[in-house]
Amino acid sequence: MSGELALIAAAAAAAAPPAETITTAAPAAEQLDVYALSLGIPSTDGWRGGQLTLERYFADYRIAVGAAAELRESAAGDYTGMRIGSALQVRRFGQEKPYLSVLPRGSMAGWFVGAAVHVDTNVMHDDVDSRWLASTLQLGVSAEVGYRIAPWRKLIITPTFGAEAHHDFDLTGRLPGWNKYGLTGGLELGWLF
Numbered sequence: 001m002s003g004e005l006a007l008i009a010a011a012a013a014a015a016a017p018p019a020e021t022i023t024t025a026a027p028a029a030e031q032l033d034v035y036a037l038s039l040g041i042p043s044t045d046g047w048r049g050g051q052l053t054l055e056r057y058f059a060d061y062r063i064a065v066g067a068a069a070e071l072r073e074s075a076a077g078d079y080t081g082m083r084i085g086s087a088l089q090v091r092r093f094g095q096e097k098p099y100l101s102v103l104p105r106g107s108m109a110g111w112f113v114g115a116a117v118h119v120d121t122n123v124m125h126d127d128v129d130s131r132w133l134a135s136t137l138q139l140g141v142s143a144e145v146g147y148r149i150a151p152w153r154k155l156i157i158t159p160t161f162g163a164e165a166h167h168d169f170d171l172t173g174r175l176p177g178w179n180k181y182g183l184t185g186g187l188e189l190g191w192l193f
Helices: 002-015
Strands: 035-040 049-058 063-075 079-093 110-126 131-152 155-170 178-192
Touching (some): 079 131, 110 155
Antiparallel strands (some): 035 049, 035 178, 049 063, 063 079, 110 131
């Protein structure tokens, strides 16, 4: 009987994989966060408006794809104005270990370059004369460079600088379209998850 047990034990040992080939999943703490939700600080004026951006990070390509939504009161007093906008953006992050950050190399932090397309609409109403003044549609593109810092847990701070160009269309048909160009600066505060 002991010979049969020895034979079974030897067969089981031969079928088991070598110890060095056994792998375990990485601990959850080492896995990269793939989403970021940010509030554009310069776009926030109390309860008068703001801009939120949600990004999805693809670590294999070091690319974050995001969608932004903006709602802002653009006039007050005798007028009521509202700006509603949206944007699609792409950001490409560098390979280096981010400075001033608790995140590892390969995460959604550090230097990046980005581009975006924007669609916005503006409406304005004269409250004294009770009539609509103008409605415009704005189509634009922008390019940016920035540095995302993650100084504590999953908090992110993202300053950016860039340039933009857009074309405005008067939806009332009274004015011809016009182009605008400018330099941009921004600061986002957000959280990774």
